[in-house]
Amino acid sequence: MTEVASLVERVWRGEAASMLGALSRRLGDFDLAEEALAEAVTEALKRWPEDGVPQSPTGWLVTTGWRRAVDRLRREVVGREKIAAVGAEPPPQPGVDDRLAMIFACCHPDLAEAARVALTLYAASGLSTAEIAAAFLVPVPTMAQRLSRAKRQLRERGVRFEVPEPAAYGDRLPAVLAVIYLVFNEGYLSTGARQRRELAREGLELARQVAVLLPHEPEAAALVALLELHEARAATRFDSRGRIVLLEHQDRRRWDRELIDRAALRLRAAVAQGRPGPYQLHAGITALHALAPSYEGTRWADVRALYDRLYALDPSPVVLLSRSVATRFTHGPQAALAEVLDLRERLSEYRLWHATHADLLALLGRRDAALAAASRALDLATNPAERELMSRRIAEFRA
Template identity: 45%
Template sequence: MSAAERVFREEWGRVLATLVGFLGDFDLAEEAAQEAFAIAADRWPRDGVPDNPRAWLMRTARNRATDRIRRDRALVARYDLLAARPEVRSMRDERLELIFTCCHPALAAEAQVALTLRTLGGLTTDEIARAFLVPERTMAQRIVRAKRKIKAAGIPFRVPPDHLLGERLDAVLAVVYLIFNEGYGGRDELAAEAIWLGRALAELMPDSPEVHGLLAMMLLNDSRREARFDDGELVLLADQDRSRWNSAQIAAGRAALDRAIALGGRGPHVLQAAIASLHAETPCDWAEIAALYRELARLTGSPVVRLNLAIAVAETDGPEAGLRIVEDLGLDDFRYLHSTRGELLRRLGRTDEALNAYLRARELTDDGAERRFLERRLTELRRAAPWR
């Protein structure tokens, strides 16, 4: 990554957040920011990156916005407001305000994700559409509708008051978590965007244990990225080459977890980070992992968490104990329930039932690497039961 590209990556959200704060208009702010970055992309390779690139970008964007407003006499009041602002303001609150605006509960979840990636992440509409496997036009419509909703509903560009902060922070963290999960299956660019957003949140909210917990969880899980696939084929945790794990990322994740715990964190993201940290140890302390999953299940009431608990229990008390939990979950349309059930049945030697479970998992799976893994399991089981 060149110096100019690094500046673009680091400064897009800061510059856009400040412009949205100045103008109160997403479209005008985004247009001015895009023009400033385009001018920089043309000039900086020739003239060099300025000593203060953020100030250069802000000054250029302000000038472009001023020119646009001057051309539109209906926005003369906004021009007066802009002209009265100081040229450089603190970026801290503005980025925080922007992500809380993007994740306002009045917006649909998919719109929150798209708008967050577009504004703070700096991804193009086409990049976001490809990452979520939808047509570019569909994604563009989502983003446009989200911006219109913000304007029509008068959603304020500010951090919510203290009594709403916890509720709204939960929405922000849920969006970042969703982005990371979308990337964890192999779309590395999305996982990287989520981690970048997590770092930005940790910088903006240094005293929030759940923010640090989420960042820790993402770093620890993403540290295994290079080992999770071998020539495009999925590799389970137990079979991964640990020499391919990113030790620096594990250390950074554990440092973020330590910070979360020091802040008194015992929330869902902190617990998930603690579980991810234990997974990075050799050997895994499955009893402690099971205990953490029990606490996480108590906090969230999530059947998916209980499915993960079943996997840990199977490691400590045997597959029969894990299977008893799985059979009580009722997640019939969740592919991982069936693949987990198939694995536990396979370990118990109940081959016919395992085959049926893996077939159901394959039926529910679109991901190519996961389907190929399930096919390998089915082939192994059929060899063990040639009458099938």
């Protein structure tokens, strides 16, 4: 990829929501804004190598997209009334409000929650349809249809791309927080180029903005605390060769203790509001790991108790699988294995079930069975770093 193409991609990844939000708010049409920006990106790839990169790449793309949208409205019969309202106005200047407006608009309560999250992830992060399909474990054509249908529903309902009134926050907040968490994870779990790590920082910044916007929503504050706790140890998640370093092997001296302390204070303030939610419990579990003197010295009984409370709110088999790690330390590996085996039918195609199964079998000395389980986890893994980790585990089991 050329330097200019890399810059264009980086701008799109980081500013997609604010650019789309600025144009959509003015035009009242997500599809038109998206198409106009796509044309602007194409033009940038042609012109910037010759003319040089503008001082404000984001401003250039929005201005060019605005002009393309106005030109299209002038050519279309249905756009002639709209052009009278917007044609004489200057191009919009994207900002924080536009990013939040785009996120809240895409999380409209009339959309199914899966469509809300997918569309917001698409608009807020600049991820491709293929990347979002991978996050949702669905085929690319299925995700393309889901996104197209969601955009059509927004257009048909005449949704305004504005931050809603406070009374409407409650209906949209769960999807807003979910998509921000996905944006963060897309960057946090990546070992790729720098712009992928910037996506994690983008997710953290969006979470902080939502928490400021909704200061009395403990789940918004808890999500910030959760992301800060993860970000505090981001430097130790991968080694110099880009290989995953498991929590138990990370160098805790390199963790950002100041950020951990701030996150813990934020979490305590959220919990003090007396309205428990899943992000508060996730953050509580992560805080116990972050504050522990060592992996073995973690307060595992407290971790397991928080997973029990989380399961009461979110009865997912993945929560029980995560709890089994704590069970290993509180009740022993045989008890943990029994919990994992109870989940076999519900998680038979989930790579982390097989990876956890393999680790417990190895602890119990059943190397052949552990090797088979690890091999199945490798078959199901798609992330290159996860595949490398499972390959290492297989080599250890064979040694």
